[in-house]
Amino acid sequence: MKVVVCRNLGEDAVxxxxxxxxxDLVVWPGPDDKAADRRWLLENVEGAVGVIVMLTDKVDDELLDAAGPSLRVVSTMSVGYEHVDLKAVGRRGxxxxYTPDVLTEAVADLCIMLALMASRVNNGVSIVQAGTWRDYSWKPFGFCGPQLSTTSPSQTRTAGFLGFGRIAQATLRRLVPFGITHVLYSGNPGSPPDSERDAALQTQHNLRELRKVDLKELARESDVLFVLAPGGPSTYHVVNEEFLREMKETAVLVNASRGTLVDSEALAEALGRERPRPFGAGLDVVEGEPNVGAEHPLVKEPRCVIVPHVASATFETRTAMATRAAYNLVGALFDEPMPSSVDLSSFQ
Incomplete structure (x- = not known):
């Protein structure tokens, strides 16, 4: 039973x-830091019963036709599956x-890190790295930014979430010790709020308020705003010029979901204004990545901190993702439970 694996998955998964x-394992022989060559994949997938792919491997009619009728399962080492043509996979039965859940805690960790970096160290880091720190004399409000935590019991602090799933709720747990008092979130407009869940979370975290709002109120009221919604056409550039103009001058924007949710040009322009809205941004993802060079407007913007899509990049999480991908494939081929599978019934 031939199985094609598009990257070295590590000892545990292998x-x-x-x-x-x-x-019969056929593993991409190239370097770990290079995506599997498309031609290699098309040539080797013929006759395979299963294939393990990465976000960089497009699963479409071309690939599935090359595999042929023997193919039974596609397993992706990712929580997102925008690279997979669900219709093409579904109609073939x-x-x-995929690998949800296992990266929740790591991504939530990074969300907090980006919020702190965007509010406190964004332009300061660039000055140190450029070797120009010595050119700046100390001043009372030099290098200052908005504080994430509250400073007194009477103070309020509002966290906003664009998308309020597992990662958002894990991020909220980490925010509570900072003194967050209010939580607002926005999600699918067609889905009603989960009142029972929201009431339980409000009580659990001793919040003064937790409720679903529209995008305009979310932008206007959030002191720190986390973009954690799925990608796709329905969320394309949901954070646009209009959204950004509603944000506070002291607010911080964090995106750890998909780059397509944030209009990069609009964000760069907003951060570069004399009175920027928001104050700063922390990004794990950027539209068009990894083709984000030194001349990219957000890279050049000192109020923006960018890391190269590393939210799940811990040894523990990547190992868990790889093993989940392996167990998904084994489950499908040997009539064992698949830990995480996508419901494709609507495409069959």
Whole structure:
């Protein structure tokens, strides 16, 4: 049973696959830091019963036709599956595995890091790295930014979430010790708020308020705003010029979901104004990545901190993602439970 693996998954995941003696593993032989060559993948996937792919591997009719009728499962080592043509996979009756949940805590950690960096160290880091710190004399309000935590019991602090799923709620847990008092969130306009869940979270975290709002109120009231919604056409550039103009001058924007949710040009312009709205931004993702060079307007903007899509980049999380991808494939091929599969019934 031929299985194609598009990257080195590490000893733990490979061990899961090798334990199934029926499997004939064909692993991308290139360097770990290089995506599997498309031509190699198309040539080697022929006759495979399963394939493990990454976000960089497009799963479309071309790939599925190259595999042929033997293919039974596609397993992606990612929580997102925008690179997979769900219709093409579904109409062939294939199973699709993905890796949610296991990266929740790591992404939430990074959200807090980006919020702190965007509010406190954005332009300061660039000055140190440029070797020009010595050119700046100390002054009472030099290098100042908005404080994430509250400073007195009477003070309020509002966290906003564009998308309020697992990662957003894990981020909220980390924010509570900072003294967050109010939580606002926006999600799918067609979905009603989960009143029972919201009431439970408000009580659990001793919040004065937790409620679903529209985008305009979310932008206007948030002191720190986390973009954690799925990608796709419905959320394309949801954070645009109009949204940014509503934000506070002291607010911080964090995006750890998909780059397409934030209009990069609009954000760069907003941050570069004499009175910027928001104060700063922390980004794990940027539209068009990884083609984000030194001349990109957000890279050049001192109020913006960018890291190269590393929210899940901990040894623990990547190992868990790789093993989940392996177990998904094994489950589909050997009639065992798939830990995480995408419901494709509407495409079949």
């Amino acid at each position: 061990g899961i696959l090798k334990a199934k003696k029926e499997l 294939l199973k699709l595995g």
